[in-house]
Amino acid sequence: MKLGQLVSDADPAFADRTVTGFAIDHRKIAPGTVFGAFEGASFNGEDFIDAAIAAGAVAIVARPEAKVTGALHIADAEPRRAFAQLAANYFRPFPGQIAAVTGTNGKTSTAELTRQLWRMAGHNAASIGTLGITTASDQTTTGLTTPDIVTFLANMSGLAREGVSHAIFEASSHGLSQYRSEGVRVSVAAFTNLSRDHLDYHGTMENYFDAKMRLFDEVVDENGCAVIWADDVWSDQVIARARKRDLRMITVGEKGKGVQLLSREATQLGQTLELRIQGDVYKVKLPLIGAYQAANALVAAGVVMASGGDVESLLSHLARLQPVRGRLERAVITKSGAPVYVDYA
Numbered sequence: 001m002k003l004g005q006l007v008s009d010a011d012p013a014f015a016d017r018t019v020t021g022f023a024i025d026h027r028k029i030a031p032g033t034v035f036g037a038f039e040g041a042s043f044n045g046e047d048f049i050d051a052a053i054a055a056g057a058v059a060i061v062a063r064p065e066a067k068v069t070g071a072l073h074i075a076d077a078e079p080r081r082a083f084a085q086l087a088a089n090y091f092r093p094f095p096g097q098i099a100a101v102t103g104t105n106g107k108t109s110t111a112e113l114t115r116q117l118w119r120m121a122g123h124n125a126a127s128i129g130t131l132g133i134t135t136a137s138d139q140t141t142t143g144l145t146t147p148d149i150v151t152f153l154a155n156m157s158g159l160a161r162e163g164v165s166h167a168i169f170e171a172s173s174h175g176l177s178q179y180r181s182e183g184v185r186v187s188v189a190a191f192t193n194l195s196r197d198h199l200d201y202h203g204t205m206e207n208y209f210d211a212k213m214r215l216f217d218e219v220v221d222e223n224g225c226a227v228i229w230a231d232d233v234w235s236d237q238v239i240a241r242a243r244k245r246d247l248r249m250i251t252v253g254e255k256g257k258g259v260q261l262l263s264r265e266a267t268q269l270g271q272t273l274e275l276r277i278q279g280d281v282y283k284v285k286l287p288l289i290g291a292y293q294a295a296n297a298l299v300a301a302g303v304v305m306a307s308g309g310d311v312e313s314l315l316s317h318l319a320r321l322q323p324v325r326g327r328l329e330r331a332v333i334t335k336s337g338a339p340v341y342v343d344y345a
Contacts, residue, residue: 003058006034006086007074014072017058022087022150031056034074034090036083036149037066061086080179084149088183091157095126098156098184099168099303100219102212103192103229106296107170110192112324113300118166120317121309126159128152129170131325135159149180156184168303171219173211181219188306189220189247190227190299194234209234216241224248227302229295230255250302252295258305259298264291269330269339273298277311284318289341290328297321 004015020032026048029035035052037045037060046066053060059072061083066073076082088094101110111127112134118125119136126135128147133140133155147155152169159167171189175181194209216226216238226242228235231253242249250258262274262281270287273294286297297318304314323329326344333339 001090003034003072006089007059007072010072014058017072019058019090022083022090022153023052023057024083024148024150026052026055029055029057031058033057034059034061034083034086035071036079037062038080038083039063078179080149081182084153084179084182087150087153091153091183093160094153094156094184095160095164095167097123097166097307098186099166099188099190099307100171100181100186100215101168101190101192101299101303102171102173102176102215103190104195104197106192106292106299107172109293109296109324109327110190110299110303111168111170113297113321114168114303115166116321117300117304117309117314117317118168118307120320121304121313123166124164125166125168126164127168127170128155133159135162135164147180149182152180153183166307171212171215173208176214176219177211181215186215186220187224188227188303189215189224189242190303191216191232191235191238192229192296192299193232209237213238213241216245216247220245220247222247225250225306227252227258227299227306229253229299230257231295248306250306252298252302256298259302261294261298264294268337275315282315284315286318287321288323288328289330293328 001019003017003019004010018032022034023029024036029052035057037049046062049060049068053070057071059074060068061074061079063079064075101107108130111129115125115127171181225248227250228238230251252259254261260276262276265272273284273286275282301314328341328343331340331342
């Protein structure tokens with residue numbers, strides 16, 4: 001791909017140069033790379049612009065104030081976002097149906113349970129997050145909840161080329177505030193809950209909440225759907241943000257209007273849920289223990305509904321869900337009949 005194809009108003013002196021990749025680490029520059037020079041907590045990428053150009057970078061995405069000589073300067077007041085948008089045009093295609101889930105707790109479980117439900121519905125599905133990249137046939141550890149933008153887009157593109165049609169990723173507050181989850185068309189955005197976390201980075205709960213809300217304010221498609229756990233203390237504010245953008249909405253939980261939890265009864269190896277969906281009442285035997293796992297499963301069900309899933313089939317699939325690795329995962333049943341569980345927290 002030529003640089004002029006990525007940047008419509010590129011300087012003619014650089015427009016015919018071939019783009020071979022994107023990088024935000026100057027040590028990974030090869031001839032033809034577009035380099036993202038961003039200010040970070042520990043380093044300023046602008047300090048490495050000359051080294052990147054010397055290594056073969058053909059373009060530098062940086063603030064207008066940055067000094068760039070010998071490569072195209074793609075200047076933007078928010079260079080991380082500009083870099084993500086350019087990289088997305090380079091890495092396409094992506095899966096046709098993409099969802100994202102944010103919140104303090106439950107992101108990993110919700111993403112994996114959504115993947116399972118999509119798979120049971122016959123879709124080639126994948127999830128990206130703390131557990132890595134999970135498909136029906138493989139799991140690859142990445143080590144990060146939200147990888148850097150180049151890795152994220154490359155992974156999404158790779159999944160599409162492998163035939164994945166449905167993908168869900170965990171949208172962390174760090175990833176959202178640093179534009180590490182941009183460039184793909186997100187049609188469903190989900191919220192689980194919000195509690196005290198990452199204040200060393202965000203400073204206040206309000207800043208932390210606002211970082212999460214970028215998913216609803218900017219990232220999800222304008223014609224997308226918000227799936228919101230309605231029983232959290234922050235839920236009403238999330239609902240208000242979704243309404244501000246006029247997003248379609250499915251609220252879930254005891255206060256939910258899309259999927260209302262009427263009752264929950266624990267059993268030895270799971271729980272029985274009574275739900276009201278679209279005016280009809282259903283009973284579902286969920287093979288997962290704990291109130292929060294019921295919450296995660298119902299948010300996942302909301303994501304599937306928002307992406308076009310059939311309610312009757314979805315309810316039967318809920319009864320076949322498998323525990324998420326390390327999340328109240330049943331390890332064994334003792335000779336006396338007592339189940340033993342493992343939980344990473």
